[in-house]
């Protein structure tokens with residue numbers, strides 16, 4: 531089972547991926563984690579990637595795909611994988627397709643996780659983070675409130691709303707995502723593996739995906 535997971539920040543990709551990992555016994559591959567492990571392994575393409583990351587630059591697509599090509603052939607990806615957060619552009623999507631074709635790997639489901647903007651806003655603006663840099667515990671005023679409002683359970687420091695989690699900041703992030711990803715959705719829309727999972731709860735989204743892949 532090979533799945534591409536697309537969705538805005540706060541759409542719940544992590545939770546859906548976790549359910550699919552459990553359901554199919556497949557591996558979740560996020561670009562960030564993959565690059566970090568390649569760098570830690572300290573060999574081959576990982577060394578080149580490290581240079582870019584140390585300079586705070588974007589790792590070029592060709593390098594990401596090279597690392598990914600190796601990663602997807604490892605033992606733990608035999609049953610399949612979920613690619614999370616990649617591709618983000620049409621260029622990446624085209625290169626990914628070429629690479630997978632070369633490996634003889636077919637994508638079973640391209641999932642567009644569609645969550646209404648107000649749900650995402652509510653989800654992300656309700657987060658509170660401990661202001662103590664050594665703690666950084668995360669709370670949620672609706673789903674996981676701290677015992678004492680505004681105070682971290684773990685260390686007693688004040689909890690704050692991060693600058694990038696205010697309503698204004700999140701609206702901006704969603705707008706950027708929309709602009710970047712809309713063409714990608716357009717690109718995949720006619721692929722027989724494409725499925726839109728319209729849901730603000732993870733389970734129905736997973737059901738839509740299962741229905742798509744016939745399980």
Ligand SMILES: [Zn+2]
Pocket residue numbers: 660661662665666667682683684685686687
């Ligand atoms: Zn704390």
